[in-house]
Amino acid sequence: MVLSPAPGAAQELTYRIRSDLAAPLNADTGWAGEPGEEATVQADRPFRLRLEIANAKDEARYALQARRNGGAWETLEAHDFPYPVRELEIEFSEQQPGTNPPGWTVATGSPAEFTVVDDAADRVLRAAGGERGMMAIYPAPWPLPEFSYGARFRLPLGSESGFALIFGHVDAGNYGLVRFDPERGISVSLIVGGREMLVAQHAASIIPGIWHEAELELENGRLEVTLNDDAVQFATAIKAAAPGEPGIAVPAGAVVELADLSLEGVARTPRVSIVATPAYSDGDATADLLPGSPAPFAPGFGLSLSERTPRWTGANRHSEFEWPLVVRRYADGPQVNEAGDRFDFRMVDAAGQPVANSAAARVTLAVAPGHLGGTFVENPGRIGPWQATNGDLYVIMEPTETDNKLMMMKSADGGRSWREVDGANRPDTNDLESVDSRLVGDRIHIAHQVTSSVRYHVFRTSDHPTHPDSWEIRDEVAARAQAIAQTATIAVRSDRSVVAIFLADRLHYAIRRPEGVWSAPVAIDAEASFINAGPQAIAGRGDSVHLAYFSDDGGTWYRRLLPDGTLTARQRLAEGAGSGRAEYGAVLPLAYDRGSDTVSIAYRLDDGSLWERRVRGGSAPTPPVRITDRRVITNAVDSQQAAADLVADGGTSHVLFVDEGTRSIFSIRQENDEWQVPVLRIKDIQGSWVRGNVIERPDGNRVYGYIYDAGSQGGAGLNRYREYSLDAN
Secondary structure, three states: OOOOOOOOOOOOOOEEEEOOOOOOOOOOOOEOOOOOOOEEEEOOOOEEEEEEEEOOOOOEOOEEEEEEOOOOOEEOOEOOOOOOOOEEEEEOOOOOOOOOOOOOEEEEOOHHHEEEEEOOOOEEEEEEOOOOOEEEEOOOOOOOOOEEEEEEEEOOOOOOOOEEEEEEEEEOOEEEEEEEEOOOEEEEEEEEOOEEEEEEEEOOOOOOOOEEEEEEEEEOOEEEEEEOOOOEEEEEEOOOOOOOEEEEEEOOOOEEEEEEEEEEEOOOOOOEEEOOOOOOOOOEEOOOOOOOOOOOEOOOEEOOOOOOOOOEOOOOOEEEEEEEEEEOOEEOOOEEOOOOOEEEEEEEOOOOOEOOOEOOEEEEEEOOOOEOOOEOOOOEOOOOOEEOOOOOEEEEEEOEOOEOOOEEEEEOOOOOOOEEOOHHHOOOOOOOOEEEEEEEOOEEEEEEEOOOEEEEEEEEOOOOOOOOOEEEEEEEEEEEOOOOOOOEEEEEOOOOOEEEEEEOOOEEEEEEOOOOOEOOOEEOOOOOOOOEEEEEEEEOHHHOEEEEEEEOOOEEEEEEEOOOOOEOOOEEEEOOOOOOHHHOEOEOOOEEEOOOOEEEEEEEOOOOOEEEEEEEOOOOOOOOEEEEOOOEOEOHHHOOEEOEEEEEEOOEEEEEEEEOOOOOEEEEEEEOOEEOOOEEEEOOOOOOOEEEEEEEOOOOOEEEEEEEEOOOOOOOOOEEEEEEEOOOO
């Protein structure tokens, strides 16, 4: 492939990379380089690509292809960033009355009977069947082999006929439809080769004059139909459903009003994808910005979360198209893009053939220092960074939100760069719903709870004498229990026994004896009227396991599990922690100072305040002390946790927390039993999680090294490593 020449050759088609995702579509600002200049883009940082084409002979809907390091060309899909949603809300409130809604094609019937009208409260789409019936098709921005398609509809008073939602429309003779009829209920049919086959019929009350909500969901050859929030719900097998377009159908003489429609496809996380941009709407017209072709200009389109352009023709003219893109560090597979990778881009026609008169573009990938990418553990205990004796750092994470594998990430350069180790032998148990770990010697012990079981894994670090950087134990069943929510913790004793504490219907614990056999689970607070949850544990002096947890009557509790297997009486630390699942993780990971045999317990109350109490030896807990006046966020992205972290550095405690008002990350230290003024560490993010540990640098400087999510909202790509000195005041 020959790239477009540099700006000096003004007669040639060219391209330009725009680093500012939010720049207006036709503004001459936010560029990463000159026209035709190869640019460097950062992993997991969206950018925009503007391309010229010329002299299209026929009307066409174009797509974009990419290739990595000279490999095979692949047509790009639209998956948003950082959360790879494929969701589209089709609303009519901002459309002018009397106009046709944009994007739709009226395949049968009159466009004049398919218009936006004023309703008492808002604007709606009114579709009338007229004399021959109406069929209108919406070109989905991405293929729909599986989907969720919904509509809020109303039939006029006195209606005897209904309407249908169309799915899989390939042409006039091949599609599926679900009819909603006030007399006949709901029916599912397939049109194949022009012949209709009834697939299913179901009774339903569809009353004219009121609003109804309908949803179709197709997955694994099974179509589920829902009406009015499960008032009616049934499923049927669909043997032939092509990934065609959605739409609606209205029989002759009938009318339907639609307040909105929703469309959702199957999300993936590929190496490169088309994303959304806040700068413009999908399909907005472009102006002539690039200094390439001297031919007359015909406006092209700006794309946003769309895989194909609207139809465009430009005989003897040239145009420009702008695509928002992201190159990810980790993709489904998992696959990894490396610093220095080169990505080429070109536009292709509907047959996948490259446009003859088109610029081609290239970018080079960079990975910022400290950037991991990937997806944070959903309910994390201590997940790292753990430091081996040789200084190597380790963190647990997933590659993507859509590929929930357990990855052990390693940095051999003090957190600047990270990559997975022993990925060929990673555990089979996917979905990091709750993970807690402990570094003991040259092994990281891991408790991993999913909905139906608790698994135990062990990873050997790079200072292991015979099997460095390798998985030793994978997927060992510690307990089988159906969890009402996933919250688990782990403690490792000096005799190599392991204690796992986890939530089933309430908290239980199980003990792995040194020879490797797990005990039967034992309920904690079995007699209590409350449900306990959100455990945090740590092994202390004499192999006592310190345990703090939440209860859904708003309590925060402390007790110890003694070496002989008995539990000390529970002590209430606080009230007012909340009563719902959103507060299950009110207790932060515990911090322990072995020299003074002191465990620090930090917890969040439902007013957002963060507090600490300490237990020294076997003494009673110290009085509660408020850590900060700032409110700390909880249950960010359904994590059920306070977004804060606590560590002990000798007799001094340190806390990192996500401020509820700004979503920025602050640190605060405790000196002489008093908490100091918070210090801003990371700003301009939508922080969700933070977890860290005390790390010793090669120069002997001790730092608080931490991993944080900079605002993925549960998606992928924004995990980063940072640190700050603990030796400086």
